[in-house]
Amino acid sequence: MGDLCDGKTILGATQHPDLEHLDAHGPIKHSLFSGNKYFLTSMNDYRSITWVYLLKEKKEGWSTLKGFKILAEK
Numbered sequence: 926m927g928d929l930c931d932g933k934t935i936l937g938a939t940q941h942p943d944l945e946h947l948d949a950h951g952p953i954k955h956s957l958f959s960g961n962k963y964f965l966t967s968m969n970d971y972r973s974i975t976w977v978y979l980l981k982e983k984k985e986g987w988s989t990l991k992g993f994k995i996l997a998e999k
Contacts, residue, residue, distance in 0.1 A: 960981050961979035
């Protein structure tokens with residue numbers, strides 16, 4: 926992400942296809958709302974959008990990503 930060779934950092938995608946960054950986090954020591962201990966983040970460089978999904982269990986990650994993919998393709 927970025928080109929450091931010329932002493933400048935270039936952040937963000939400038940054209941399609943969109944550049945997505947997906948990260949899984951947790952478990953968190955103290956649970957969040959409704960007992961959530963994990964969360965997923967999805968950041969889109971081109972559109973400057975960040976999505977955060979709260980999860981109670983780690984195993985919910987794949988089904989959440991599948992749902993996000995359907996939403997993102999609309």
